[in-house]
Amino acid sequence: MKDGFIKVAAATPDIQVADCVHNTGEIIKKAKEMSEQGAGIMVFPELCITGYTCQDLFYEDTLLTAAREGLLRAAEELKDVPGLIFVGLPLEVRGKLYNTAAVLNNGELLGIVPKQYLPNYGEFYEARHFVPGGDNVDYISIGDVQVPFGTRLLFTCEDLPGLTVAAEICEDLWAACPPSVEHAIAGANVIVNLSASDETAGKTEYRRNLVKGQSARLLCGYIYATAGNGESTQDLVFGGQNLICEDGRILSEAPLFENKTIYGVLDIQKLRGERRRISTWKPEMSDSYLRIPFRLPKKETGLTGCFSQNPFVPENPEERASRFREILDIQAMGLKKRLEHTHCKTAVLGISGGLDSTLALLVTARAMDFMGMDRKQIVAVTMPCFGTTDRTYTNACELTRRLGAELLEVDIKKAVLQHFEDIGQDPSVHDVTYENAQARERTQVIMDIANQRGGMVIGTGDLSELALGWATYNGDHMSMYGVNGSVPKTLVRYLVRYYAETCGEKELGEILMDVLDTPVSPELLPPEDGVISQKTEDLVGPYELHDFFLYYILRFHFSPSKIYRMAKAAFKGAYDEETILKWLKKFYWRFFSQQFKRSCLPDGPKVGSVAVSPRGDLRMPSDACVKVWIDEIENL
Template sequence: MSAAPDRLKIAMAQISPVMGDIAGNRRLIEAARVRAATAGADLVVFPELCVVGYPPEDLVLRPSVQEACEAAVHGLAALTADGGPALLVGSPWRDGGKLYNAALLLDGGAIVAIRFKHELPNYGVFDEKRVFSAGPLPGPVPFRGVRLGVMVCEDMWLPDVAECLAETGAEMLVVPNGSPFEAGKWDMRLNLGVARVVETGLPLLYVNYIGGQDELVFDGGGFVLNADRRMVVRQPDFVEHLQITEWRRGNDGWHCEAGAVAEPLDRLSAIYQAMVVGLRDYVTRNRFPGVVLGLSGGIDSALSAAVAVDALGADKVRCVMMPSRYTSQQSLDDAKACANALGVSYETIPIEPAVQAFAGMLAPAFADRAADATEENIQARVRGVTVMAISNKFGHMVLTTGNKSEMSVGYATLYGDMCGGYSVLKDVYKMTVFALSRWRNAHVPAGGLGPAGEVIPESIIVRPPTAELRENQLDQDSLPPYEQLDAILEMLIEKEMPVRDIVATGQPEDVVRRIQHMLYVAEYKRRQAPPGVKITARNFGRDRRYPITNAFRDLSK
């Protein structure tokens, strides 16, 4: 029997699998193993469910998907017969008539150990209990004389699995993860990792995805904590990355030698990068040739266009100005200046002929009725039809430009400005839109394909927001100031605070109750809205699942 090793090289594979592309994901894993082998790695750790992608939702219930994943795992296991690095991969796995979220250790040409995820998240964007069975509390995985404590994602979020592993002889904690981005979440992951290290006295290695999957974006940021809680390795955010970590066994157990520690992105940089990655992967993985959007001269469409150019390149972004009789010269000038700064295709298609055609067509039905929001919405819907026609003709996906503040209170037109395939601002409050616009004028995001310098004219940023659907219209005619609106919405949505507690912060009760009502009655609109990048702790769609028919109003005093 060989002596236990005193040195170990573990590669952390921060990769971006494509949902359901099992053959392609296998190639990603194989390529990472080749690079790790060149660096002399003993083991390569991949994120959870890397063979199929995360989160697979009901796709994973298909027997053909399960069979393909298992075949891919067996094929990967066969590669390890060459004596090179072992692999710790994640895949759905059938056992005893049940389906599990599994981590599988592949070494020496075989599957040498399997551990099933014990803690299945069933909150927010997660619904794993719908598709997976919970595994038992796991014991350590023997690997070449070392006992690895494998915890799959949520198993790190709670103490039970780490406690069990420590009590049964694990020497280090290894965490394959699939943790989606939200602003501020890095601190949460680090704090949870520290808590598990403190509780067990064991070092911890954590590996995460990068890339976009529908509304979710994964930001990477894998890290290593030694038993003294010191972070000695951190992978960069939002990029594919292979990190070789070097471990030594001492009298007090295993420790990782200090390596590269990438700084986490600041809040605005991280949000902007998440929007870029989310849009890029949604468009490219769904094989759209590019995007088309209405460029109105307002800040939302300008920021959306900037994100699109950074994600896809100017040659894949088509902007359309669709003026009506209410469109100001300033809007025309600002939209053109923004398009020129970004270097995108730009054209003008006036909507007035179509608006007049609808007015004439509807005149008999609307006889003796005064003009109201109906006529405003017709303009928005004509614009929706126009960009959808361009999409149909040329194949470009329509990018919608509404922000979270507007979507929260229904300040958007169903089948009008809500018309499209994806929204990068869906989970971004209006005040953050302003902050991001100024940030982008001062920075080019890592990997961004857009130009440096001022790409959103200052006149767009400082101008009071307006939909320009009637004379002299401003958003503030219908809504509280955005500073106030965003503060109230964050307390209602992210924090689920009662009205009385919001009022106690100094907000007027009548305004809070009005915003609460608008939030609830707009649910039917949001249910029909396109997907968009998750940024906050509770995005509309996967996170916040409220009924459309809902008579409840918080009447607390």
């Protein structure tokens, strides 16, 4: 549970309808298996001790007695199994029958949560047998103990700060105002749902979206366990579509009709941080809730397979195409508005044959198409100098021609050499002045061309470069509208590849693929044997690592130690621990020291949940001290 992580599970046991002895045995076996796999919260389906489809057998004293005995047996046999366990059963309380979730912890029965909304339509007839649970918390006798009974129970962990769990049952989630809404407002950040939802055509996707959406709406983890094979098929079929979601993301989903146990790792620290960050989230301390403590063993949750190496890119390939198209449209529409508002006749940008300027040119062409303007009104300027290679020069020229833009070449070598003479810079000294003079000359050239043509300079720098400060102040750092300013380098690569694969033009696609294969470089140092000699990632580190750090620092404000642990899990086999630690330290140092460049960024569209605009997402002093963060890294 270190760093706020907890492993959770949802299981569909193999049951037999009305056989409480068999079903309890299966529940006990599954619970032990889940515990051995490290699960701290374990959820079983609705009425799983008896089976959901018992119908009028729920009236039978024999069945109800057997269900109680099954619960007591489970408590006894699971007393050495650490974890918070939710089990469904029918329970008679003061002459009325309730559909309930029993909550166990180390063999202790902590509480009973009754179902609040009883479906009595279509194929469901729950109101025939059960009564709905009420808001008031009462105490009932189960065996030899008095147990809290009511819908307003919160289970709070004494070993993982902030972990608060609440339960709802099946139809509760489908109601207009689910109990989980009030649970979350009262402090619950993990909701469990014991369900018996049958399968009908189209229901699988609806159910998936319902659970995923509720986890997003409530900024919570949501564990959904539902009935499967074993229930009666007299009129219905149950699929066992167990789901574990966190803040709108599916962590795990069971295949239909296989009675699977699924696992997921929830980040309680992240959920708490999200609730702190979002100002419209207004929790309320309700006196109507009873808070019941529980214990979990203090152990480190395994994180292997929990994190993508590319958090800015959707993991589901089917989602990528629509996401990439949406991002390109956001960039282009932002530029379209700015060009229209300023009555610009042209869009001017430097084109190098590298990734960033390629994406900027693609976006500019898209904006021109949206405006119904000729792409010839794009002026793509190639400015060869000391570090330009034939490969990037050729790609820049061919890309411009294929997109139908105007290509303008301005060789800046003479201008830069004259500038060196003016300031007394030795051209053989390849220092920061040597490099930055070229970047600033290029910016001056395109700014002046924009003035000549009545145009606007389109910035090409990306989010990763801005985070690292890998931009020349008043050089490529400056533009009149930065279309790539909130697009990280790893995402730039995916967007260019998407365009190459979907543009429908073989020659254009081949050029774009060659751009993708070209090492990332500012090309400010002379090439060696015609090949790029200055590779950015050799100097500042791998962009895939930096984008990983960037995402979790800015999106969730995690500590260096937590990000380091997550990166080790995500990049296991790709980078050793020493390498990850080295570049994490470099990232923090550069991020803090280079804030002054981000404090005066040009305008540009936000495309995702992470951005560094001083007018939007990142309000940070330019002279903040990084010492506390570096000290933590050095103590790892």
